[in-house]
Amino acid sequence: MKFQKLAIVFLSSLLLMCAGLAASAQTVHEPSRGTAERKDILDAMRPMMEARVGPPVEFVVNWMRSGHGWAFVQVSPQRPGGGVIDLSRTTFASQAEYMDGLVTFALLRYQFNRWNLVDFVVGPTDVFWQGDPLYAQVPRGLTPY
Template sequence: MTRLGAGLLVFCAVVMTAFSGPALGQAFREPAKGSAERAAILDTLRPAVEAEMSGPVEFVVTVIRASPNWAFVQAEPLRPGGGVIDQEETGFAGDADVMDGLTVYGLMSFQSGRWNLIDHMVGPTDVGYAGWQQRYGVPPAILGLE
């Protein structure tokens, strides 16, 4: 093998290493608090959650990840102003023994110039959203499952 060939091989190996591994697995961003993107993502999730919570909600976001095509949210719903939601006054009345609180998980897709709700769940007792990777083709890094 010539020096040029060996040098080219080393260069290719360095380039491939630089563009693989964790860097590709982390192809998402956290939309900043107060940003229009973050508001649009949460506003996409809000109507479904408000219907289940029997009233208006605001979110305390635990996790929010977005890529150009997907967004994933984990949040605690509260009443406007920070009031705690009584589960017995929601669509989940009587379900406290089969739920793990009111934590909300949501998956949105960016299509036709806007965010669209694909799926969501409230209070699962396991990692119920793990199936979204196969069901919807969402990258595992968005879900935190890399």
């Protein structure tokens, strides 16, 4: 009888631990289209991009993950309706030949009841976040690689 009770307690603890691990593994997610979370993340990026390429800007989302108060995004900026942004008419005009277009990566942190831009790179030609101590703080699965 004691063995059965001990076995039940052990199995219950094991199940709770596994459930906790499964829940923590699911905390990094892709915010769905149309959600307030997705809109708020993109709206936090918009002033930075519009200051560099001029308004208005909309984003095609290539990668977006959020979890544990962090978000990492890869977007392709464009004009509303799919219009191309002319690099020669932006603050990037003198750097255009060294850039991979306007593909933009951004790291955001949810603090003070809003998403805040922590880091961004426009047109990188490498995986800039690998080896950066800042990105060592973000949860697994937030960045693409």
